[in-house]
Amino acid sequence: MIKLDYTNVSVQAIGDNGLDLNQCFNEYAPKIQEIITNLNMNKDKPGSWLQWMNLGYNEETVWYVKEFAAIVDGRFDNVLVLGIGGSALGAQALSEALLKPYWNLLDKEKRDNFPRIFFLDNIDPDQITALLDILDLKKTLVNVITKSGSTAETMSQFMIIKDRLYELLGDDYRKNIVATTDKQSGILRQLANEEGYKTFVVPDDVGGRFSVFSAVGLVPLALVGLDIDEIIRGIKIMDLTLKNTDIYKNIAAQNALIHYLMDKQKGKYISVMMPYSSRLKYISDWYVQLWAESLGKEFDKAGNKVNNGPTPIKALGATDQHSQIQLYNEGKNDKVITFIRVDEFDNELNIPNIFEYTGLNYLGGKSINRLINAEADSTAVALCDYNRPNLTIHLPKISEYYLAQLLYMFEIETAIIGELYNIDAFNQPGVEQAKNYTYALMGRMGYEESAKELNEKINKNKEIMGV
Amino acid sequence: MIKLDYTNVSVQAIGDNGLDLNQCFNEYAPKIQEIITNLNMNKDKPGSWLQWMNLGYNEETVWYVKEFAAIVDGRFDNVLVLGIGGSALGAQALSEALLKPYWNLLDKEKRDNFPRIFFLDNIDPDQITALLDILDLKKTLVNVITKSGSTAETMSQFMIIKDRLYELLGDDYRKNIVATTDKQSGILRQLANEEGYKTFVVPDDVGGRFSVFSAVGLVPLALVGLDIDEIIRGIKIMDLTLKNTDIYKNIAAQNALIHYLMDKQKGKYISVMMPYSSRLKYISDWYVQLWAESLGKEFDKAGNKVNNGPTPIKALGATDQHSQIQLYNEGKNDKVITFIRVDEFDNELNIPNIFEYTGLNYLGGKSINRLINAEADSTAVALCDYNRPNLTIHLPKISEYYLAQLLYMFEIETAIIGELYNIDAFNQPGVEQAKNYTYALMGRMGYEESAKELNEKINKNKEIMGV
Numbered sequence: 001m002i003k004l005d006y007t008n009v010s011v012q013a014i015g016d017n018g019l020d021l022n023q024c025f026n027e028y029a030p031k032i033q034e035i036i037t038n039l040n041m042n043k044d045k046p047g048s049w050l051q052w053m054n055l056g057y058n059e060e061t062v063w064y065v066k067e068f069a070a071i072v073d074g075r076f077d078n079v080l081v082l083g084i085g086g087s088a089l090g091a092q093a094l095s096e097a098l099l100k101p102y103w104n105l106l107d108k109e110k111r112d113n114f115p116r117i118f119f120l121d122n123i124d125p126d127q128i129t130a131l132l133d134i135l136d137l138k139k140t141l142v143n144v145i146t147k148s149g150s151t152a153e154t155m156s157q158f159m160i161i162k163d164r165l166y167e168l169l170g171d172d173y174r175k176n177i178v179a180t181t182d183k184q185s186g187i188l189r190q191l192a193n194e195e196g197y198k199t200f201v202v203p204d205d206v207g208g209r210f211s212v213f214s215a216v217g218l219v220p221l222a223l224v225g226l227d228i229d230e231i232i233r234g235i236k237i238m239d240l241t242l243k244n245t246d247i248y249k250n251i252a253a254q255n256a257l258i259h260y261l262m263d264k265q266k267g268k269y270i271s272v273m274m275p276y277s278s279r280l281k282y283i284s285d286w287y288v289q290l291w292a293e294s295l296g297k298e299f300d301k302a303g304n305k306v307n308n309g310p311t312p313i314k315a316l317g318a319t320d321q322h323s324q325i326q327l328y329n330e331g332k333n334d335k336v337i338t339f340i341r342v343d344e345f346d347n348e349l350n351i352p353n354i355f356e357y358t359g360l361n362y363l364g365g366k367s368i369n370r371l372i373n374a375e376a377d378s379t380a381v382a383l384c385d386y387n388r389p390n391l392t393i394h395l396p397k398i399s400e401y402y403l404a405q406l407l408y409m410f411e412i413e414t415a416i417i418g419e420l421y422n423i424d425a426f427n428q429p430g431v432e433q434a435k436n437y438t439y440a441l442m443g444r445m446g447y448e449e450s451a452k453e454l455n456e457k458i459n460k461n462k463e464i465m466g467v
Numbered sequence: 468m469i470k471l472d473y474t475n476v477s478v479q480a481i482g483d484n485g486l487d488l489n490q491c492f493n494e495y496a497p498k499i500q501e502i503i504t505n506l507n508m509n510k511d512k513p514g515s516w517l518q519w520m521n522l523g524y525n526e527e528t529v530w531y532v533k534e535f536a537a538i539v540d541g542r543f544d545n546v547l548v549l550g551i552g553g554s555a556l557g558a559q560a561l562s563e564a565l566l567k568p569y570w571n572l573l574d575k576e577k578r579d580n581f582p583r584i585f586f587l588d589n590i591d592p593d594q595i596t597a598l599l600d601i602l603d604l605k606k607t608l609v610n611v612i613t614k615s616g617s618t619a620e621t622m623s624q625f626m627i628i629k630d631r632l633y634e635l636l637g638d639d640y641r642k643n644i645v646a647t648t649d650k651q652s653g654i655l656r657q658l659a660n661e662e663g664y665k666t667f668v669v670p671d672d673v674g675g676r677f678s679v680f681s682a683v684g685l686v687p688l689a690l691v692g693l694d695i696d697e698i699i700r701g702i703k704i705m706d707l708t709l710k711n712t713d714i715y716k717n718i719a720a721q722n723a724l725i726h727y728l729m730d731k732q733k734g735k736y737i738s739v740m741m742p743y744s745s746r747l748k749y750i751s752d753w754y755v756q757l758w759a760e761s762l763g764k765e766f767d768k769a770g771n772k773v774n775n776g777p778t779p780i781k782a783l784g785a786t787d788q789h790s791q792i793q794l795y796n797e798g799k800n801d802k803v804i805t806f807i808r809v810d811e812f813d814n815e816l817n818i819p820n821i822f823e824y825t826g827l828n829y830l831g832g833k834s835i836n837r838l839i840n841a842e843a844d845s846t847a848v849a850l851c852d853y854n855r856p857n858l859t860i861h862l863p864k865i866s867e868y869y870l871a872q873l874l875y876m877f878e879i880e881t882a883i884i885g886e887l888y889n890i891d892a893f894n895q896p897g898v899e900q901a902k903n904y905t906y907a908l909m910g911r912m913g914y915e916e917s918a919k920e921l922n923e924k925i926n927k928n929k930e931i932m933g934v
Contacts, residue, residue, distance in 0.1 A: 085789025296794025322552025327763025437845030
């Protein structure tokens with residue numbers, strides 16, 4: 001199991017910037033108990049947006065995903081995921097972590113004949129043009145993912161690529177498409193029905209950022225040969241563990257409470273996620289979305305204007321010791337830093353005993369594994385010297401099983417801290433206005449009012465620029 | 468030239484969260500004039516750490532770099548940069564931006580026969596093992612970069628790779644190495660002299676994070692065929708422009724002052740860098756290091772404890788509209804967001820007129836170029852609706868010339884804001900303690916005291932964990 005070491009947020013470790021953990025845990029024990037009980041009681045209520053808590057028990061979906069992966073096995077050289085935000089970040093984080101590094105550069109045999117995988121998560125004309133230049137679309141399985149079917153970025157990508165596929169393959173183009181979308185509504189579902197794409201369902205009441213363990217994440221992961229049964233096993237064991245309503249036994253609750261109190265009582269408004277493993281780099285991206293969209297809210301549940309939300313930041317150890325740590329140690333003491341430490345890497349790599357006569361002799365004969373973990377430990381202690389709160393999550397190794405535990409723990413933690421803040425962690429009202437403006441700028445029918453409003457603002461700004 | 472649009476930090480655009488720019492500019496005009504005058508006067512003073520301001524005029528280095536690139540042209544399939552922090556981030560940011568996207572996946576002809584490029588900026592045993600598995604080291608030019616020659620991460624990588632090169636190539640291994648290091652001192656200089664590596668110099672009084680336009684950045688960039696003359700031309704024109712002591716004419720001074728006042732007067736402690744182009748993604752990484760290490764300081768120049776420093780954050784448009792924008796709009800109003808907007812992409816990519824009978828008809832026939840810039844504009848206006856300050860830097864196109872302007876502008880901005888904060892922007896005392904602990908954990912001679920201290924702390928922490 002993954003473990004959480006919260007020593008370095010305690011008052012014993014960092015003085016006044018720390019928490020009296022025993023007291024905090026005891027004080028909040030009833031509240032935590034109530035929150036966890038309610039989450040588990042309400043998860044099947046329509047509109048609760050808690051259906052992601054059931055994704056470990058969706059054997060039917062897992063079976064269909066595996067069946068599909070088996071059917072297309074060997075037929076494609078590439079998987080191309082069209083999706084943005086929650087539709088891409090989960091599978092991207094897990095595939096980056098779990099596939100051999102530099103996967104797309106490996107020869108096919110070294111990939112055990114599984115396809116390369118690309119996530120087209122932006123609408124950059126140069127990037128898309130370049131990608132279309134290197135991909136043989138005939139040998140590419142396109143997984144287009146959008147619940148609503150109207151996400152402008154994803155659907156415009158899909159329009160470009162569907163058009164090219166049709167040019168190349170005629171009516172057979174549909175064999176290269178798998179759509180993951182709402183089970184009955186939306187444009188993509190309509191297109192899939194009419195044109196006959198293979199489809200998977202984004203389940204109801206599962207928000208994008210909580211969808212990694214649904215078909216949204218499982219399909220791409222299975223297609224590149226990852227073991228989705230092990231993922232499910234990881235969620236299940238973690239779900240069981242985190243049903244424990246005793247804060248002393250529940251790391252998601254501990255982590256949530258610590259971050260909540262650090263924000264509210266100690267002015268630590270920033271949450272840094274810093275894995276010490278390049279393979280885990282995108283786990284931070286996924287975490288940033290999970291926290292930013294779930295917790296950044298203007299109003300609480302009672303309708304009070306709160307402008308809530310710690311700011312999540314991604315960092316990478318040991319690399320960012322040479323970039324961000326100077327600030328974390330000496331800048332404003334406004335951060336909680338979470339390290340993810342890999343106890344056992346897949347490879348042991350030794351530093352040879354050369355240059356013995358130089359000041360580098362202390363490195364020779366040691367392993368680089370020892371070096372990276374020494375740096376993680378040293379950075380944690382140095383942060384304490386500066387009275388900076390930090391946590392360490394111990395990942396026994398990088399595997400489907402443990403990463404599923406990790407991500408599911410973060411999801412439960414997010415749900416719990418949302419309740420502590422008393423905000424709705426499952427909506428995202430703050431992104432609507434920019435969407436409307438974009439529709440207006442693109443000349444979408446029905447957005448003439450937005451267009452007018454926008455033009456007025458832009459003209460006003462032009463005047464201001466006469467500063 | 469690049470342009471800065473600061474409309475959306477004005478009081479006219481965002482009310483009380485904004486600045487009365489005319490008043491601010493006028494009030495600070497004398498201070499800014501003094502700062503810029505002093506920077507240019509002091510840049511040649513030993514110990515001023517301002518030698519990076521002269522890198523646009525170092526014709527000799529540029530000539531040697533081009534000569535070297537010409538000599539090795541066609542001899543290598545790969546360039547492998549060993550470096551961390553400032554030794555890697557600049558060239559990484561510029562090569563990611565300027566090379567064709569997916570460069571390392573392109574066939575050699577599509578790379579005009581230039582090598583692939585890899586930055587090994589971490590000490591992850593799995594990543595290094597995988598990289599050594601895909602690289603034919605015989606056909607790889609290794610550029611090891613460290614000023615001091617004792618950076619543990621870089622030198623341990625180098626020890627591993629030098630050892631393998633020697634196994635493969637015998638005494639010829641040295642032909643595959645180019646070292647960029649101090650001109651006379653340090654272990655790497657010593658090794659280079661003894662073993663006969665080709666070398667380039669990290670100039671004195673140029674910190675790692677300001678070294679991108681020295682041999683540190685120019686060598687790798689020239690090796691993959693980028694036009695370093697154009698880079699130099701970009702720095703020069705920007706240097707000339709930013710010598711202007713009139714704040715109304717100096718975008719670096721404007722940007723510095725705006726960020727300074729936003730931090731000090733308006734509680735905007737976070738600076739988000741958000742280019743709307745996937746190619747510019749690593750520009751944000753470079754910026755984060757520049758700001759975090761330069762501005763995150765415990766003490767000001769007068770020795771007062773200030774714990775200074777805005778926290779820089781990287782984001783990517785349009786992608787992170789589906790990740791971070793919810794928080795930026797609705798969370799704490801503690802951020803200044805800087806957009807980088809590319810006015811003209813290299814490619815124009817049209818969305819075909821298909822699915823006309825669906826709600827997607829507003830996209831068909833438009834270009835994806837229009838969509839990404841519509842999203843940038845919409846996000847900026849939406850942020851104003853929430854009274855959130857934001858700036859837009861206009862990049863006419865992605866080229867050596869304009870990116871050199873951009874990075875050099877950020878460097879001058881950083882120097883200016885450092886003076887406004889009255890801190891030393893050119894040291895990094897806060898990273899020393901963790902280095903000492905790492906030496907201790909690795910058993911380096913002379914660090915027995917650190918080892919003892921560290922063990923006491925770790926043991927104390929073990930006791931605490933009995934919480």
